[in-house]
Amino acid sequence: MAETNKIRIQYYRSAIATPVKHKLVVKGLGFTRLNQIVEREDSGAIRGMVKKIPHLVRILEQ
DSSP states (O other), X not given: OOOOOEEEEEXXXXXXTSOHHHHHHHHHTTOOSTTOEEXXXXXXXXXXXXXXXXXXXXXXXX
């Protein structure tokens, strides 16, 4: 079984005053709380979601 690469993402800025689409991306990444760190598959879809909201999330080094 091939091991998939993982990416760790931290939600560090609030999405309160952002457009609805940005809030949906945050929710789609699985964030529920501020400063939460999630681990997701390192795919083009996830990278694209992070690229849409770089002012709200950061990628943590492995």
